[in-house]
Structure formats: structure tokens, C-alpha cells
Amino acid sequence: MFWLGALSAFWLGLLTAISPCPLATNIAAISFIGRKISSPRRAFFSGAAYTIGRSLTYIVIAAVLVFGLTAVPRASWFLQKYMNQFLGPLLIIVGMFLLELIRFDLPVFVNNKLMEKQAEKSGLMSSGFLGIMFALSFCPVSAALFFGSLVPLSVKHDSFFIMPLLYGIGTGLPVLAFALAIALGVKSLTQVFNRLGRVELWVRRGTGVIFILIGIYFCLRFIFVLF
């Protein structure tokens, strides 16, 4: 019986990921994670960090709801309304970083090897952060599946860690798989032409452009409500 519930939680996550409504954020996540084409291993860990970020968010929300800190309807409407509005400007800023239109210059007193490790670590952190942000941006479908199906399921099975965790994995897994497939595919293709470094630069710029376009889309849709 518990396993059936666990399976349902995972299935609800998959349903959320493949529904058309979070498509824009999924495209952003796939391009962000898949941009590390020189190292599919890094793309995998980045995808895993993204998925963990999502799961963590769902676990925290479920916990907040269960401990009665807030009511389900208010939490749901609040997140649907304000997170999507906040996401637009955020995506544009992240896109500008990827395009190096704006940048933070870190002081160069650390040696190269340490820098590399630092970069890898901050890459994972930013993927996790992206997972948290995108998980918080509920749209009607994901709100219905999370607040309407997953939270009652967690209550029924008295499981407020495993169920949201599996749901989060379900929402992140398709993104991870796509990103990894793209990273692997592009890598093998570019290795033939021996132009890995150059392609990676353009992939990163492409990701930046995608982030900015999706950010503008979110601003026009949720802040200015033009369509």
C-alpha cells in the first residue's frame, strides 16, 4: 500500500514535468544544465543538484503545510501569483550573467586548481538554486497536482519526507535526462570536428539568450498581463 502511494507520488511528479504549463521553465533548466557539454559528468551532477533543489522545496512546503503554519489555499494562490512574477526579472538577470553582460569579478588570489573546484561547486549551487526557484513557481497544473493530489497523499500515508521527495525527483528527472542526452549528443558531435571549446562558448551564450527570452515572456505574461 505504501509502495503504491510512493509510486503515485513519483507519477504525479512526472505528470507535472511533462504538462505544457511548466514548459518554459523546463526549457530554461535543460539548457542551463546541458550547457556543460565538455563534461557530461558535470551535467549529470548539475542535473542531480537541480532535482535535489526541487525535492527540498517540496519537502519544506509540505512540512510548512502539515505543521499548520499556513493554510493550503493561501499558500497555493500566493506562490502561483507572486513567484511567477518574481521569476521574470530573475531569469533576465541570470541570462545576462551567462552572456557576461554583467559580471562579478572575483579577486584572483586563489590558485587555478582551487578556482576550478570553486567553479564546479558554485555550478552545483546555482543548479540547486534554480531547482528551488522553479519548484516555487507553481502554475495551475503543478499547483493542482501538488496541493490537490500530493499533499493529501502525504497526509494519507503519513509520509512528509518520502512522498514530496519522490514527487520532486519525478519533476526533475525528465529535465536531467534531456539535459544529459543533449550534453552527450553535442559532445560526441563536436569532438568529431574538434571544436569543443568554441561550441561550448556558443551553447552558453544560447542558454543566456533563452533565459532572457523566457524572462521577458514571464514579465509580459505575469507582471504586465499582456496575454
Place this chain on the structure above:
Amino acid sequence: MKIKTIVTVGLLAFVAGSLGWLIFKTGPDKKTEAAIKSYATEVTSPSIPKARPTGSGNPSVSPRPDRVIVYYFHTTYRCPTCHKIEQYTKEAMESGFSQALRDGRVEFHVLNIDEPANSHFIQDYKLYTKSVVVVSIKDGKQVRWGNLAKIWELVGNQQLFIKYIQDEVNGYLQEK
């Protein structure tokens, strides 16, 4: 280099403009928040609401005391899936209950809960997103209601969706 500067300034201006507009716009929204909060404490048993009827006939004219009301609640912001749910629900109602809709035993209403007059439904029926809610009225009182939460899982299959709505509404009708 010059293009880069223009793009950077343009995007930053757009972000600033968006945030500015957002803050400017949040003013009137506070009223809705306050309305939601006050309803949370005030409303214990939801009153039978006035609603904008849709569909064939005019069910709100001299309705019988016992009836089943089906609501589709949406917000000002619409999404493709939400349009689909509204369309399928309407189809389910019109194809399954055309006679009952005409003689007033069943009512179907599409309401925007972002309108202040409708915002109390959020607390009345514990709405967390766009929803289809079935309400049973007996002797002018609401005796039972339910949120048809499965609509989101079934929206990919029109036939199953319509059958689900019709079975649920039939269940409420047969209680009488």
C-alpha cells in the same frame, strides 16, 4: 562593444520597469488579500452565491429549491489547460444534463475568483487552483459539496474527463 552596452542598459531598464510596475500594481491586490483573510475568519457556512449563469437556458430564474450546482472557478490569468478544462466541463454538462439544466435541477456557472465579489469562494470551497466544484442544495441550504480534483489528471483524455464529471454530478443528483 556599443551594442553590448545598449543591450545591457535596455535589459536592466526592462527589469527595473517590470519590478516598478509590479510594486505599483500590488496596491489594489492588498484588498483581495485582506478580503481573503477576513473571510477565513467570518465564513463558517458558505451562503448560496449569486452567479453569472452560462450555457443553455436561464437556470437562475425561479430555480427549484433542491438542485445541484456545478462551478468552474478560474482566475483572470488563463492557461491553455484551464481553457480545456472549462470547455470539457461545459461539454459534459450540456451533453449529459441538457434537460436538467433547462428545468433548473442542475446549474452550471463559470466564475472568475479574482473578482472581489467571488473571492469568498476561495475559503468557502478551499480552492487552491482553478477548480470544478459540485454543490448540493436542499431546502435552500447547502448540504454537501466536493472539489473534483481528478480533472487535472484526466484532462489529457477528453472521454474519461467527461465521464468523470457526469458520474460525479449524477452521484449528487441521485442522493435526492
